Amino acid sequence: MIKFTTQLVNWYRINARDLPWRNTRNPYHIWVSEIIFQQTRIDQGFNYYLRFIDRFPAVDQLANAEEQDVLRIWQGLGYYSRARNLHAAAKQVVHELGGVFPNTYDQIIRLKGVGSYTAAAVASIAFGERKVVVDGNVLRFISRYGGITDPIDTKQGKELVENLAFSLSEGAEPGVFNQALMEFGALYCVPRNPDCPNCIFKTGCKAFAMNATKEIPLKSKRITVRKRFFNYLFLYRVDQNNQTEYLMQRRGRGDIWQGLYEFPMIESNSLLSPDSLTATLLWQQDILPHQPVLSSRHLDFVHQLTHQQLHTRFFIVRLHEMAADKIRAEWIRVPEASMHQYPVSRLIHKFLNSLQDK
Numbered sequence: 001m002i003k004f005t006t007q008l009v010n011w012y013r014i015n016a017r018d019l020p021w022r023n024t025r026n027p028y029h030i031w032v033s034e035i036i037f038q039q040t041r042i043d044q045g046f047n048y049y050l051r052f053i054d055r056f057p058a059v060d061q062l063a064n065a066e067e068q069d070v071l072r073i074w075q076g077l078g079y080y081s082r083a084r085n086l087h088a089a090a091k092q093v094v095h096e097l098g099g100v101f102p103n104t105y106d107q108i109i110r111l112k113g114v115g116s117y118t119a120a121a122v123a124s125i126a127f128g129e130r131k132v133v134v135d136g137n138v139l140r141f142i143s144r145y146g147g148i149t150d151p152i153d154t155k156q157g158k159e160l161v162e163n164l165a166f167s168l169s170e171g172a173e174p175g176v177f178n179q180a181l182m183e184f185g186a187l188y189c190v191p192r193n194p195d196c197p198n199c200i201f202k203t204g205c206k207a208f209a210m211n212a213t214k215e216i217p218l219k220s221k222r223i224t225v226r227k228r229f230f231n232y233l234f235l236y237r238v239d240q241n242n243q244t245e246y247l248m249q250r251r252g253r254g255d256i257w258q259g260l261y262e263f264p265m266i267e268s269n270s271l272l273s274p275d276s277l278t279a280t281l282l283w284q285q286d287i288l289p290h291q292p293v294l295s296s297r298h299l300d301f302v303h304q305l306t307h308q309q310l311h312t313r314f315f316i317v318r319l320h321e322m323a324a325d326k327i328r329a330e331w332i333r334v335p336e337a338s339m340h341q342y343p344v345s346r347l348i349h350k351f352l353n354s355l356q357d358k
């Protein structure tokens with residue numbers, strides 16, 4: 001019988017997608033790719049990876065960048081804590097490790113934002129350390145192959161998958177084996193309707209033998225999604241030279257989109273009507289002094305995040321005044337020409353685009 005590793009690696013050599021981070025052993029580039037593709041599909045993140053590496057080709061360039069520039073490159077990718085952690089970890093490498101990227105799993109995992117998955121990926125791919133990488137694709141493929149019926153979102157289920165993958169990796173080149181495992185899960189042992197009758201592993205696959213590929217992998221928890229209601233105020237003023245400026249604010253700590261910019265916002269228990277908006281304290285105290293004209297049209301979007309569903313409404317308000325001494329301390333004036341310098345969430349980006357389209 002041909003060994004599992006030989007079959008897998010042969011399959012990988014023929015079928016692997018040619019991706020830039022696979023043609024390097026530069027640990028910094030591999031690390032960046034692993035962080036980007038943790039929660040992002042390859043087609044969505046591909047250009048982000050290229051732009052990120054182009055803008056910050058080495059770890060010291062990332063360490064010396066402004067956070068705003070890092071977030072700006074990340075804009076639209078979501079899960080922004082990944083970008084902030086990359087930035088913080090790059091500073092760790094430069095300031096605490098003399099600019100040399102750590103070369104073992106035990107050292108890599110000490111970097112900010114690096115968990116066991118990323119540490120194993122970088123240590124195995126860049127430095128050949130024998131560590132298995134268990135992402136969602138590996139969990140699915142190996143739990144099916146091994147007929148593992150413990151839920152994969154439990155510690156025990158994950159450990160069973162990890163142990164089996166580790167024993168299967170015997171004798172293989174660690175980095176190639178891990179990438180092949182992830183690639184097979186991503187391209188062949190797919191979530192729905194994998195082509196089992198033609199699969200190279202069908203004789204050893206327990207889920208196929210048990211006719212259980214629909215049931216495995218098992219999960220114990222369902223994600224609970226929280227509904228939130230955001231009412232944005234798109235406040236703008238056009239001056240006598242026909243220049244437009246907006247009022248924006250930076251999101252603080254402890255919530256989604258930390259460090260990104262957006263328009264002033266009121267969170268409520270349901271979306272506000274124009275009448276209920278103009279009755280709010282914010283309107284009365286902070287907007288009325290600028291002589292606002294509330295447009296009769298507003299734009300609504302539902303924006304889905306993993307754990308939150310955002311129901312959002314954008315009120316369009318033209319201001320005839322924007323006196324500096326009457327602007328709330330946390331609001332900033334942003335000339336239209338400078339808007340592109342401010343990192344914003346995908347929601348704000350979507351709103352601005354649809355405003356342009358109309």
Ligand code: SF4
Nearest residue numbers: 189194196199205208
């Ligand atoms: S036989 Fe089906 S379930 Fe088993 S490894 Fe192959 S594709 Fe996955």
